[in-house]
Amino acid sequence: MGNCCSDNNGGGWSAVGGSHNNILTPGATVNETVDFFLKSRGYQGLFAQIELSFSATNLRDRDVLSKSDPMLVFYSKGRDGKLEELGRTEVILNSLNPVWITKYVITYQFEVVQNLVFHVYDVDTQFHNVPVKMLKLDEQQFLGESSCALSEIVTKPTRTLTQSLVSREEFNRLDRPQGRGELTVRAEECIGSKTMTEMILRCSDIEYKDLFSKSDPFLVISKIVESGDPIPVCKTEVIKNDLNPTWKPLCLNIQQVGSKDSPLLIECFNFNSNGRHDLIGEVQKSLGDLEKLQHNEQGENLFLPTVVGHNYQNKVLKSRLFVDKFSESVQNTFLDYIAGGCELSFMVAIDFTASNGNSRLPDSLHYIDPSGRPNAYQKAILEVGEVLQFYDTDKRFPAWGFGARPIDGPVSHCFNLNGSNYQCEVEGIQGIMTAYASALRNVSLAGPTLFGPVISNASIIASQALANNQQKYFVLLIITDGVITDLQETKDALVKASDLPLSILIVGVGGADFKEMEVLDADKGERLESTAGRIASRDIVQFVPFRDVQSGEFLIVQSLLAELPLQFLTYMRRRNIHPLN
Amino acid sequence: MEKSSSSSSSRSLEVTIISAENLRKNHRSIKKNAFVTLETDPNNSQSTSMADSIGGSYPSWNEKFELTLPYNLRYIRLEVKCKTATGVKTIGSVNIPISDLLEDFIPPSCLHHLSYRLRERDGDRNGIINLSIRMKGADSYVPRPSPYMRVQTGYKINSNACRSMPMLPTGIRQTAYNNTGGIAMGIPVSKGYGLVL
Numbered sequence: 001m002g003n004c005c006s007d008n009n010g011g012g013w014s015a016v017g018g019s020h021n022n023i024l025t026p027g028a029t030v031n032e033t034v035d036f037f038l039k040s041r042g043y044q045g046l047f048a049q050i051e052l053s054f055s056a057t058n059l060r061d062r063d064v065l066s067k068s069d070p071m072l073v074f075y076s077k078g079r080d081g082k083l084e085e086l087g088r089t090e091v092i093l094n095s096l097n098p099v100w101i102t103k104y105v106i107t108y109q110f111e112v113v114q115n116l117v118f119h120v121y122d123v124d125t126q127f128h129n130v131p132v133k134m135l136k137l138d139e140q141q142f143l144g145e146s147s148c149a150l151s152e153i154v155t156k157p158t159r160t161l162t163q164s165l166v167s168r169e170e171f172n173r174l175d176r177p178q179g180r181g182e183l184t185v186r187a188e189e190c191i192g193s194k195t196m197t198e199m200i201l202r203c204s205d206i207e208y209k210d211l212f213s214k215s216d217p218f219l220v221i222s223k224i225v226e227s228g229d230p231i232p233v234c235k236t237e238v239i240k241n242d243l244n245p246t247w248k249p250l251c252l253n254i255q256q257v258g259s260k261d262s263p264l265l266i267e268c269f270n271f272n273s274n275g276r277h278d279l280i281g282e283v284q285k286s287l288g289d290l291e292k293l294q295h296n297e298q299g300e301n302l303f304l305p306t307v308v309g310h311n312y313q314n315k316v317l318k319s320r321l322f323v324d325k326f327s328e329s330v331q332n333t334f335l336d337y338i339a340g341g342c343e344l345s346f347m348v349a350i351d352f353t354a355s356n357g358n359s360r361l362p363d364s365l366h367y368i369d370p371s372g373r374p375n376a377y378q379k380a381i382l383e384v385g386e387v388l389q390f391y392d393t394d395k396r397f398p399a400w401g402f403g404a405r406p407i408d409g410p411v412s413h414c415f416n417l418n419g420s421n422y423q424c425e426v427e428g429i430q431g432i433m434t435a436y437a438s439a440l441r442n443v444s445l446a447g448p449t450l451f452g453p454v455i456s457n458a459s460i461i462a463s464q465a466l467a468n469n470q471q472k473y474f475v476l477l478i479i480t481d482g483v484i485t486d487l488q489e490t491k492d493a494l495v496k497a498s499d500l501p502l503s504i505l506i507v508g509v510g511g512a513d514f515k516e517m518e519v520l521d522a523d524k525g526e527r528l529e530s531t532a533g534r535i536a537s538r539d540i541v542q543f544v545p546f547r548d549v550q551s552g553e554f555l556i557v558q559s560l561l562a563e564l565p566l567q568f569l570t571y572m573r574r575r576n577i578h579p580l581n
Numbered sequence: 582m583e584k585s586s587s588s589s590s591s592r593s594l595e596v597t598i599i600s601a602e603n604l605r606k607n608h609r610s611i612k613k614n615a616f617v618t619l620e621t622d623p624n625n626s627q628s629t630s631m632a633d634s635i636g637g638s639y640p641s642w643n644e645k646f647e648l649t650l651p652y653n654l655r656y657i658r659l660e661v662k663c664k665t666a667t668g669v670k671t672i673g674s675v676n677i678p679i680s681d682l683l684e685d686f687i688p689p690s691c692l693h694h695l696s697y698r699l700r701e702r703d704g705d706r707n708g709i710i711n712l713s714i715r716m717k718g719a720d721s722y723v724p725r726p727s728p729y730m731r732v733q734t735g736y737k738i739n740s741n742a743c744r745s746m747p748m749l750p751t752g753i754r755q756t757a758y759n760n761t762g763g764i765a766m767g768i769p770v771s772k773g774y775g776l777v778l
Contacts, residue, residue, distance in 0.1 A: 246634075248636070248637075459686045460686060462686070463686035463687045466687055466691065467687055467688055467691065496685060496686060497686070499685070499686075499687070499693055499694050499695070500686060500687065527696070527709070529698055532678070532681075533675060533697055533698045533700070534681060534695065534696070534697055534698075535696035535697060535698055535709055536696065537694045537695060537696045537711070574694060575692065575694075
């Protein structure tokens with residue numbers, strides 16, 4: 001896919017960007033439309049525009065005759081530790097408790113840990129006429145720094161994070177001395193992205209364009225940017241052989257079109273399978289105008305630009321555009337739920353089947369390198385856990401293993417990784433790593449590879465939260481090296497789990513053929529169907545192979561996590577669950 | 582099948598027929614006039630209204646029904662039909678087992694969103710129907726555990742890896758239902774992983 005107006009989607013007959021064929025519930029339409037819109041623009045997962053605002057208190061006084069003149073410089077910190085400057089605030093004169101006016105808009109990405117670093121400087125009087133961009137930072141007095149992950153701010157109920165400022169030398173120490181003041185960063189989601197409009201458009205008396213039949217009309221809605229060029233935003237499905245067509249409901253995000261008053265070009269075309277669609281007529285209206293049309297139940301005549309001599313003239317047509325329905329709604333975003341206190345609970349299940357190879361040998365996927373280099377399992381746990389831990393406050397993670405024989409016992413397809421008979425939870429990501437290493441020493445790898453029991457145990461935990469009315473969403477990470485033996489049982493378990501607050505991430509390690517895993521990931525095929533004919537009510541599985549990659553694992557984990565916020569939102573909206581507070 | 586208290590006469594099902602997907606008749610997508618009938622027995626059936634042409638072969642209804650639930654009822658039958666010029670044609674049907682509600686991970690009184698494959702009379706696959714069901718007056722009901730609800734175990738830590746005690750199953754996990762009245766769970770007896778463990 002890609003271009004909104006291209007005709008490579010189902011031969012061009014289907015709607016793009018607007019309504020969607022695959023409607024589960026009417027409420028889901030909006031969501032899928034947004035998904036599609038984002039995906040068509042290269043945003044794989046959830047993204048939200050966050051506005052950061054900054055203030056500080058009790059800064060250190062460096063000037064002799066007056067108070068400090070503070071300025072804040074903020075950076076993003078890459079995985080290699082490199083700082084990249086994002087921007088600078090203005091200099092506030094004579095203040096130890098500055099509230100900076102400069103805001104910074106950052107794109108929040110769920111699937112990435114976005115580390116931010118803040119440096120506060122006292123700008124000397126002699127530089128006050130220099131634009132802040134031109135200031136040489138090493139000529140300024142350093143007042144202190146702090147750092148955090150963006151997800152730490154957005155998961156706070158107040159969306160505000162206050163941290164002590166430290167000097168450079170103290171930065172890596174745990175016992176940070178006080179006295180340099182505190183920096184407060186506030187994150188607010190830009191509101192435009194939340195408002196959706198839904199419209200039903202209809203045309204009357206469309207002209208004949210086809211030789212032997214009535215026209216096959218569809219609409220393209222474009223926004224008109226400053227340069228005057230229209231940028232297509234969405235297109236309806238094609239209605240065959242109809243001169244008075246009513247199209248399926250269209251959903252537009254206000255941000256998608258600019259604002260309610262931005263002019264939109266609505267063009268009605270006659271579909272032509274060769275791609276050269278004939279323009280039937282067009283009209284220019286903003287969303288606000290369309291709302292008025294609906295309110296007054298009036299139609300608007302389409303016109304057709306025609307060449308008369310040297311001039312263009314607009315020929316007014318008999319065809320008219322009507323708006324049968326116009327509604328606006330504010331959709332709760334992923335961050336609304338998170339800030340409202342909804343938690344993402346992380347669970348892990350690790351494949352201990354014999355196909356991994358003897359864990360004492362270096363060619364085994366389970367080999368623990370004495371040098372500390374993590375194996376594929378450890379890498380997957382660390383990288384997924386790194387992102388998810390911010391959303392789980394108690395940081396107690398259920399961790400299981402499957403496909404191994406505990407000493408002298410029969411093969412177990414779901415045993416507690418920590419060896420306990422009662423408690424499957426471990427403390428923190430480090431707890432998972434410790435339990436994993438301990439399990440490797442204490443079980444013997446066996447087989448076959450069954451997912452059903454692990455999925456069922458995760459389902460039980462998820463259903464307990466649901467039955468107790470807790471607002472929680474669960475994420476089960478299954479790391480496996482092989483092809484599953486119980487494909488149908490796994491499907492059955494997944495179909496039942498699809499009605500629970502649960503998403504399942506499957507990471508395939510090693511070189512096996514993971515074709516069957518792709519079947520479980522419904523976005524690559526059909527919806528999962530159980531033996532009894534029950535069908536998964538939504539897609540809850542995301543599969544990613546984690547092999548043949550030396551440097552790009554980071555992106556792999558991103559693509560694994562990218563779908564999660566959307567799966568989360570589909571669940572919440574379907575059940576009509578609203579954010580707490 | 583299920584043991585229930587005697588006061589089961591007041592039980593009922595609240596069924597919402599939400600939508601259907603990809604409905605076909607003679608291999609062609611239907612345009613309009615699809616509707617759904619629900620029946621608990623041949624003498625007791627209700628229907629949705631006819632869907633307009635907006636959804637085409639993806640009609641949506643969002644209509645809610647209340648069905649009284651006879652004690653021994655095993656399934657509800659749904660039929661998706663379409664009114665055409667030559668009369669009413671059945672597109673596909675499905676029997677929804679009540680056990681899908683009773684043996685689910687969440688209590689029957691919680692809202693269940695369910696989707697089912699529709700089958701034509703000769704067994705061919707047709708579209709999908711989406712509905713939600715909630716059981717009313719079901720609190721006295723003893724749910725049966727899912728066949729997947731399994732014993733969970735640990736392993737015996739033994740660092741020198743010599744012979745030690747066999748792994749012991751620790752009993753059936755408490756399930757999600759225990760808040761509906763503290764009912765003890767039975768031991769799952771059906772197929773699945775019973776023998777493998």
